[in-house]
Amino acid sequence: MTSGTRLLLIGPPGAGKGTQASRLASAFGVPAISTGDIFRANVANQTPLGQKVKAIMDAGEYVPDDITNAIVAQRLREPDALAGFLLDGYPRTPEQVAELDRVLSAEHEALDAVVQLDADTDEVVARLVKRAAEQGRADDTDEVIRHRLSVYEQQTAPLIQHFAQRDLLVKVDGLGAVDEVTQRILAALAAFGVVASR
Ligand code: AMP
Numbered sequence: 001m002t003s004g005t006r007l008l009l010i011g012p013p014g015a016g017k018g019t020q021a022s023r024l025a026s027a028f029g030v031p032a033i034s035t036g037d038i039f040r041a042n043v044a045n046q047t048p049l050g051q052k053v054k055a056i057m058d059a060g061e062y063v064p065d066d067i068t069n070a071i072v073a074q075r076l077r078e079p080d081a082l083a084g085f086l087l088d089g090y091p092r093t094p095e096q097v098a099e100l101d102r103v104l105s106a107e108h109e110a111l112d113a114v115v116q117l118d119a120d121t122d123e124v125v126a127r128l129v130k131r132a133a134e135q136g137r138a139d140d141t142d143e144v145i146r147h148r149l150s151v152y153e154q155q156t157a158p159l160i161q162h163f164a165q166r167d168l169l170v171k172v173d174g175l176g177a178v179d180e181v182t183q184r185i186l187a188a189l190a191a192f193g194v195v196a197s198r
Helices: 017-028 035-044 048-058 065-076 094-106 121-135 142-165 178-192
Strands: 006-010 032-034 085-088 113-118 169-173
Touching: 006 017, 006 142, 017 032, 017 085, 017 113, 017 178, 032 035, 032 065, 035 048, 035 065, 035 085, 048 065, 065 094, 094 142, 113 142, 113 178, 121 142, 142 169, 169 178
Parallel strands: 006 085, 006 113, 032 085, 113 169
Antiparallel strands: none
16 A cells, blocks of 8 residues: 555535545645536547536536446546545545545545535535636536535435545635635544644
8 A cells, every 4th residue: 555645525516525535635734626627628629528528517417327437537646646645526436435445445545534624505515606706617507506415415326324434534624714614624534543744
């Protein structure tokens, strides 16, 4: 097993995962890998992948598992991810969990912790509506926001229980100032035995 920290960040859209992911990744000296960012970059560059996933993302649906799994498996084989990573927004379905487990066990690697960033629904809707006004993301309209939250509740929230049963879950309240939440996550991880190097 290679040294380094392997973390997942899980939580509803609008919980602040992206912001916290880059801060945690730099604290642990690992790359932050966001499937949402990878898909958005492909859409922006109009790659074949981007053309395939644009309508799915705009509708707030999940990109099919085979596509998503292939992207992540490839990304995790890149040199910077070999000594640890922080995955933001993946896995989101049971099939993605199974694939990640296969990829890691093939490398004799294992997850160190799964951070659940908790936020109440009213708060995340308010944040997403604000982000829509600021960034104009196509998947941040009122109707799509509600749909994304319900897809999360149905397909992804059940994974939390799964990771709790594997004794990997570290639950953190995502409400508050960005710095405060980062410190809260780092403290919770340290209490769990996962300590940042920087
Ligand atoms: P995010 O920025 O993580 O909220 O992702 C934005 C969108 O990208 C999602 O609403 C999905 O359409 C797609 N996406 C990102 N990650 C995944 C994933 N793990 N599985 C399926 N679709 C994903």
